[in-house]
Amino acid sequence: MEILLAIMTGILYAAGIYLILRRSLVKLIIGIVILGNGVNLLIFLMGGLVKGRPPLIPEDGNALEGIYADPVPQALILTAIVISFGLQSFAIVLIKRAYKVLKTDDIDTMNKTDDIT
Amino acid sequence: MKSLILKTVSKTLLPLLILFSVFVLLRGHYLPGGGFVGGLIAAVAFILHAFANGLPETKKLLRIHPGFLIPIGLTIAILSALAPIILTGDPLMTGLWQEQDVPVLGKIGSALFFDMGVYFVVVGVCLTIIFTISESV
């Protein structure tokens, strides 16, 4: 299972980076989204995979018992997902706006800000 | 996309979904759930309503601009976070809990209010984003 997830993470990273290197603005954003998912999967994987119960203390106990899943990576991923949710909605509005204003989807033609004039 | 079926269903679904979102918010007190998920569900309820009946109808339903929910939610959240500093002198965000159980809810603590703040912020942010995007199409 861990091998599978590791390979999956690699594929997500590769796909994300490939898409970032394309010239289209939409593909760029999709690439960043995929890369973000790859990172989340990596954090999940790094926490270690165990077949455990949720890390909740039973009502009549005062400590965690048995094998339990590490809650920290899950908290990290949740936070990262929320953040990337905000960023991605911003990104979509931004590329829509960029397409409207610049009338192009091609990143190579966006070189106005680098002109030495 | 104004189909009669969706319109009819959305009228029933809107209160149900909002009720469910509140349930999820309160469930988060002890079990998986919480303000973020609840807020998303509530936002989905309004978005569904907007799909069925059009944006102006939903705005009429909401009365206030959804963006206004953000400062309200933030205020609730930060007050609940600041409460331990003011009341007991513990660090920021320390959980303060009521002594006795309240029926259905369980012990009420500052975490519940924090979650409610999160709920409002999420509803506000999601609706603002969706409304802005769909208005500018």
Place this chain on the structure above:
Amino acid sequence: MSEHLVIYPIIVHMLTAILLLFFWMNPKIQRYISILGSAVGIIIGILLFKEVWTDGIQSVQLGNWQAPFGITMIADTLAVSLIVLTNIVAFALSIASTKNMVSTRVKFGYHAIFHFLIMGLSGAFITGDLFSLYVWFEVIIISSFVLLTIGGRKIQIEGAVKYFTLNMISSIIFLTGIAMVYGATGSLNMAELSRIIPEMENQGLVQTISLVFFIGFGVKSGVFPLYFWLPASYHTPPSVVSALFAGLLTKVGIYAMLRVFTLIFPLGEMNQMILMVIAGLTMFFGGIGALVQKDILRVFSYLIICHIGFMVGGLSLFTEVALVGAVMYMFHDIIVKATLFMMGGVMYRIFGTTKMENMGGLMDNYPKLSLLFAIPLFALVGIPPLSGFWPKISLFSASYTAGEIAMLVMFIFASLITLIIVAKIWNKAFSKNENRIERRASFKYFKDFSFSEKAAYIVPIVLLVGVTLYYSFFAEHFQLVAERIGYELMNTEEYYNAVFGIKEVTKL
């Protein structure tokens, strides 16, 4: 209540921002709230600085969860000095935004986002947890995206696309690094990591992970191969926003580097070499880039990159003296770079353009302003006794004693090229005869401004120049602070003890 002073810098700006959100539709009140919030920020910053200065490092465990299980907020001398400087810059810039910002921009929540940005900066400075650092970074970049795009001019959107993409990628790389650290050590508390990491068997892996962090922070601070977003975007927003970005955003990257590479991953020989080469190249390409630019704001943007090299260089030498130099340079740079971009805004208003060819005659027409502008420009070069001179003493002597002559040469090269650039700016904008382009009809020139508008442009510059002058003539105060910071960065016991609540028997 006063024992929680550590988190108040965050709380102040958060409350200000929330209050501003309630007054969304009322730009006039927003301006006053914003100024008030920043003023309170300065006071709290100074109080916190005093406390840290007298009582040593302060920490608060959020939610009363003891470290390493909870999130620790920790204020050491480096963090609090940066918070004080940040709040000073924020105060100056909120005065500037009263008139500098058209009210359509204010209606999009400019002031609230501004304070969220300052909140994010304060949070990044005082957090003691790696993931929390990431979250504050995200707060900073989300706010900066909004500030960059508010107004939505064509060039702004184009700059924002570049800024957005590279900052997103840098966050993802940073997060990858965090995942690796968590996988390798099982902890994200910086103080705990500082004890776990040196004892790990696989030091090669550790050095590799540290380079992942370096790439993440490097994009944010704009070091050599990763800086292209900076000159492409910093000149596009209104001058207040670029001043904020120039003064503070790149420095957060440097702060994170200083923290991570002293506390968590003390630089090994290989990494030191890599940082050194990159610092040298950053200075070289930043300087050369600034030399060929014709737009004054873009010249300043490249100068930011050039001077980032000083700080990375100071870090790469990794001796106490060099760190003192790097930190002092950072203090100087925050103030001066913010002033420069404000200045750029005034010059844009005077000439109606940012192209240097079309400037000129500033000294004849505005002699007092020219004198005011001369101070930050000369401080930038480091003409004694102005502020840029003092950190260079430490940096030069540290690189000489470390035997890194190449580094010393690069420092001198960067100083000289800055001198050339400043001379060029002086020549073209100040002393050359006027070479004015045609008056733009719908443009409000500086000389048409009312008194209060002029004041809103000039007062913040005067304020920041005042700080620069204070730095210049009382440099020993800054030197003292920086020496203590250097000591704290190289000796992490006190930091560790503060996080874990271990009381020291002997006061250092």
